[in-house]
Amino acid sequence: MAETEKSDEERTEPRGELTIRTLAMPADTNPSGDIFGGWLLSQMDIAGGEAAHVRVRGRTVTIAVEAMTFHLPVFVGDIVCCYAEIVRVGRTSISVRVEAWSIRRRTRNRVLVTDGVFTYVAVDENRRPRPINS
Secondary structure (H helix, E strand, O other): OHHOOOOOOOOOOOOOOOEEEEEHHHHHHHOOEEEHHHHHHHHHHHHHHHHHHHHOEEEEEEEEEEEEEEEOOOOOOOOOEEEEEEEOOOOOEEEEEEEEEOOOOOOOEEEEEEEEEEEEEOOOOOOOOOOOOO
């Protein structure tokens, strides 16, 4: 079975380009001691925003997050790697699939922890939507 045909739980290789890599720290935890989902979401938004910025050659703003799936937890000490892949380019908007993979501190295994699709709009200097150049 090809890597792209496997379910998310079976895949061992990320889709897209490595966009950011960061370390999950104790300050990133929720009151239960787990890495806060909002922190992970923000890392993914940064990665998707960077991919969108490069593709549209300018400023973008996040307008939607759809189909977020949290597969596994992230632990303090994990290295979180976000991979971004452009999935749609419209007239003024762009959708980016972002996958977050964790490299586990103790085992060095890489696992898919979260994925989702982020939509951004290209904006001009007045923060108004602008066409995306092909």
